[in-house]
Amino acid sequence: MSIDPGGIEKAQAAVETALREHWKLFLIEGIVLLILGGIAVIAPPLATLTVTLVLGWLFLISGVIGLYTTWMMRAAPGFWWSLISAALAILVGGMLLARPVTGAFSLTLVLIAFFVVEGIASIMYATSHRNTPRWGWLLVSGIVDLVLAAMIFAGLPSTAAWAVGLLVGINMIFGGAALVAMALGARKGA
Template identity: 40%
Template sequence: MITLVGMDSESIKARKGRVMLVGVCLFLLGALAVSMPFMASLAVETLVGWLMVSAGVVQAVSGYRERRQGRSGAGDFLWALLAAMTGIILLAKPLSGVVTLTMILSVYFVLEGVFKVFTALKLRGLVGWGWLLVSGVLSLFLAGLIWHNLFAAAWGVGLLVGINLLFTGATLFALGLRLGKESS
């Protein structure tokens, strides 16, 4: 729901078609993840692994450029090594990586839930703001489920990401529908 942060009611109304389209896309991705939670968990973990390797490469290039300009690139190279090694470990040990990502995902859901609740309260006068509030509370609930059993992570990451995508997509679509009725 980060997509609505910083937008006022008029900005959201002007983008109601886009809000609904994003909602449908997120809902479909969520349905796919829920239908294959283990595969979704591995996909998320693999994506994060490759992102970390890529971040390491970018950081190494930055360090190389710093050294060519006569500055110490030691910090860049250390961060590059850390990022690349983290990515390689995630790619080499996907199930262990899924457990780690489960913990990180829990923190993400807490932050997302807090942002959704605050955004909903900010948009309280807008028709459909309650859907955003429910979605925020659901994100906080999902964070609690994760911490309840971290070792169910092999399927849990994909399932929880899927549920979150389903509800976020449904929330955006419902908000867009309500905005359409409000304009009429």
């Protein structure tokens, strides 16, 4: 399968056009993300609880919809797997909503596991690409992931109250800043 350079250029042009035409919406979204991210960084326990509850509702709603669609297509192959998946989503969603503090602890454990796996993968990738320029940045990124995992793990259970909210807040701030920068750049180009 080959990549059509003309298709990539058309897609890039379409993105640039959309950005120029809707720069104000991107600016508003960026500002909202900056505000929400700032609130999350200032009050990480509130953000952690909010993330836990939102995930609970997402799992619950997706599970109910999955259960309904699976039942409606019960003659289709994979019925039992779909049924189990939908039931599991409902169970997880219900548990997160019923016990959000315990859910936040579970999410923190998942976050620790993610940082460990991501850190090890980044370090392994970096060491296998030592002959490429700036491979050290990837190595440092992997080490930072492992340090974050260790710090969060060492602080359990108290880190469960703030770790998810703080990291979501930081992510929102960087995402918001990127959107604001793109929108202002597109405004100048318009």
